[in-house]
Amino acid sequence: MAPRRMRGEDAGTASRILDVAEQLVQVRGFNGFSYADIAAELHITKAALHYHFASKADLGEALISRYASRFASALAGIDASGATSRARLAAYADLYVQVLRDRRMCLCGMLAAEYQTLPQPMRDAVVSFFDRNESWLEVVLGQGREDGSLRFAGSVRDTARMVVSGLEGAMLIARPYGDIARFEAAAANLLLGLEPAADEALASPGPAA
Amino acid sequence: MAPRRMRGEDAGTASRILDVAEQLVQVRGFNGFSYADIAAELHITKAALHYHFASKADLGEALISRYASRFASALAGIDASGATSRARLAAYADLYVQVLRDRRMCLCGMLAAEYQTLPQPMRDAVVSFFDRNESWLEVVLGQGREDGSLRFAGSVRDTARMVVSGLEGAMLIARPYGDIARFEAAAANLLLGLEPAADEALASPGPAA
DNA sequence: GTCTATACAGCGATAGAC
DNA sequence: GTCTATCGCTGTATAGAC
Numbered sequence: 001m002a003p004r005r006m007r008g009e010d011a012g013t014a015s016r017i018l019d020v021a022e023q024l025v026q027v028r029g030f031n032g033f034s035y036a037d038i039a040a041e042l043h044i045t046k047a048a049l050h051y052h053f054a055s056k057a058d059l060g061e062a063l064i065s066r067y068a069s070r071f072a073s074a075l076a077g078i079d080a081s082g083a084t085s086r087a088r089l090a091a092y093a094d095l096y097v098q099v100l101r102d103r104r105m106c107l108c109g110m111l112a113a114e115y116q117t118l119p120q121p122m123r124d125a126v127v128s129f130f131d132r133n134e135s136w137l138e139v140v141l142g143q144g145r146e147d148g149s150l151r152f153a154g155s156v157r158d159t160a161r162m163v164v165s166g167l168e169g170a171m172l173i174a175r176p177y178g179d180i181a182r183f184e185a186a187a188a189n190l191l192l193g194l195e196p197a198a199d200e201a202l203a204s205p206g207p208a209a
Numbered sequence: 210m211a212p213r214r215m216r217g218e219d220a221g222t223a224s225r226i227l228d229v230a231e232q233l234v235q236v237r238g239f240n241g242f243s244y245a246d247i248a249a250e251l252h253i254t255k256a257a258l259h260y261h262f263a264s265k266a267d268l269g270e271a272l273i274s275r276y277a278s279r280f281a282s283a284l285a286g287i288d289a290s291g292a293t294s295r296a297r298l299a300a301y302a303d304l305y306v307q308v309l310r311d312r313r314m315c316l317c318g319m320l321a322a323e324y325q326t327l328p329q330p331m332r333d334a335v336v337s338f339f340d341r342n343e344s345w346l347e348v349v350l351g352q353g354r355e356d357g358s359l360r361f362a363g364s365v366r367d368t369a370r371m372v373v374s375g376l377e378g379a380m381l382i383a384r385p386y387g388d389i390a391r392f393e394a395a396a397a398n399l400l401l402g403l404e405p406a407a408d409e410a411l412a413s414p415g416p417a418a
Numbered sequence: 419g420t421c422t423a424t425a426c427a428g429c430g431a432t433a434g435a436c
Numbered sequence: 437g438t439c440t441a442t443c444g445c446t447g448t449a450t451a452g453a454c
Contacts, residue, residue: 013437013438027325028323028325028326029238029240029322029323029326031238031240031241032240032323032325032326034428034429034430035429035430035431036428036429036430044437044438044439045438045439045440046429046430046431047431047432047433047438047439047440047441048437048438048439050430050431050432051437051438052437054431055430055431056430056431105322109322109378109381110322112381112382112384112385113238113314113318113319113322113323113381114237114238114241114322115384115385116236116237116241116384117237117238117241123385126385127385127386130382130385152398152402153398153401153402154394154397154398154401158394158395158397158398159398161379161382161391161394161395161398162375162379162394162395162398162399164378164382165375165378165379165381165382165383165395166371166374166375166378166379166395166399167378168378168381168382169373169374169375169376169377169378169379169380169381170370170371170374170375170378171378172318172321172322172374172377172378172381173321173339173370173373173374173377174374175321175324175325176321176324176332176335176336176339177336182370185363185367185370185371186367186370186371186374186375188363188367189361189362189363189367189368189370189371190371190375192362192363193361193362193402193403194402197406222419222420243446243447243448244447244448244449245446245447245448253419253420253421254420254421254422255448255449256420256421256422256423256449256450256451257419257420257421259448259449259450260419260420261419263449264448264449265447265448265449
C-alpha cells in the first residue's frame with residue numbers, strides 16, 4: 001500500500017524515486033541508467049526500489065504519467081493568466097527553457113528518441129503527451145490568428161506540429177552545446193515567424209519596443 | 210590491416226558491420242543495441258567484431274565519421290546542382306525525409322539525445338556534425354536573402370540553427386507516430402516561414418503555382 | 419580474419435529475514 | 437518498507453587456437 005501522507009508533509013520514498021529517475025531519464029535516457037543508479041543516489045537498495053516499482057517498465061509509466069500531469073498543470077496556469085495568444089506562446093516556450101536550465105531534455109522528447117526500445121504502455125503515453133501539447137497549441141494558434149496577434153501561412157494543425165517539433169529539436173541540439181542561448185535563439189526565431197510583419201501589427205499589441 | 214579491395218567489389222566485413230550498427234543506432238540508440246545484435250545479424254561472432262572495432266566507442270566514432278562524410282557529399286551534390294537557394298533548402302529537408310523513410314532517426318540527432326552517456330571523442334564528432342550543417346545552411350540562407358528568394362527576420366546564424374533544430378525535432382516527433390507526412394508538414398511549414406509573402410515574390414521565382 | 423571459450427562487471431528481478 | 441543475498445542473463449572485452 002502507498003504510504004499515507006497529508007498534504008504539506010515530505011515526499012514519500014516513491015516520490016523521491018520518481019524525482020531521481022526523472023532526472024536520470026532526462027539526462028541519460030531510459031536505456032542510460034539503472035536501478036543501481038537510483039539506489040546509490042537515495043542510499044537505499046535496489047530491492048527497495050522494486051517494492052515501489054516492480055519493474056523498470058512500471059517506473060517508466062509512472063514517470064511519464066507524473067510528467068504529463070505537471071505539464072498539463074503548467075498549461076492550465078498559462079491559460080488562467082489571461083495573457084494574449086502571443087504571450088501564451090512565449091510562456092509555452094519558456095516551459096522548455098526551465099527544463100533546459102537543469103541541463104535536461106524534455107522527458108518525452110528523450111523517450112521519443114528511444115521509442116523503438118520502449119514497452120508498449122510507455123509508447124502510448126509518449127504519443128499521448130505530444131497529442132495534448134499539439135491540441136493546446138492549436139487553440140492558442142487559432143485564437144491568435146483570429147485576433148490578429150499571430151500570422152502564419154499553414155494550417156493551425158500543421159503549425160502546432162511545427163512549434164512542438166521546433167522546440168523539441170532546439171532542446172535536443174542545444175544540450176550538446178550546453179548553451180541555453182542556442183535554444184532561446186532558435187525558439188525566438190521560430191516564434192518570430194508566427195508574428196505579423198512589423199508594418200501589419202500597428203493595430204494590435206506589437207513586438208516593437 | 211584493412212582488407213584490400215578494388216572499387217566495385219563487395220563491401221568488406223568492416224563496412225557491413227558499420228551498415229548494421231548504423232541502422233541499430235538510428236533506430237534504437239547507441240545504448241539500445243549490443244555487439245551481440247550485430248553479430249547475430251551478420252552471422253559472425255562477437256569476437257570477430259572486436260577484431261574490426263576494438264571497443265564500442267571505436268565503433269561509434271567510425272559510425273559518425275562515415276555518416277558525416279556521406280552527409281558532406283550530399284551537401285556538395287546539392288551545391289553542384291546549381292539550384293536556387295530555396296530549392297537547396299527543400300533538397301536539404303529531403304535528405305531528412307530519405308532517412309525517415311527507413312524509419313530511422315538522424316544518426317547525430319539520436320546521439321545528441323544520448324550525449325551525456327557518450328565517450329568524449331563521439332561527443333566532439335556529434336557537435337562537429339551540427340556545426341557543419343549550420344555552416345552550410347548559413348551560406349544558403351545568406352544567398353537566398355540576398356537574391357530575394359528567401360525572407361526572414363532573424364540573423365542568418367540564428368535562422369540556420371532554427372532550421373537544423375526544426376528538422377531534427379520534426380524527425381524526432383514523427384518517428385513515434387510512424388508518419389512521414391507529419392515530418393513533411395512540419396518541414397514544409399518551417400520553410401514556408403522563410404519564403405517571401407505571396408505579394409512580395411512577384412519579381413522573383415515565387416512559390417505560387 | 420574468424421572461431422571457441424571465458425573473464426568479469428552489470429543488469430533487472432526475486433526470496434525471505436527483519 | 438527496507439534489508440541481505442542471490443539468481444539468471446546480458447553486457448563489453450580478451451586470450452589463444454586455427
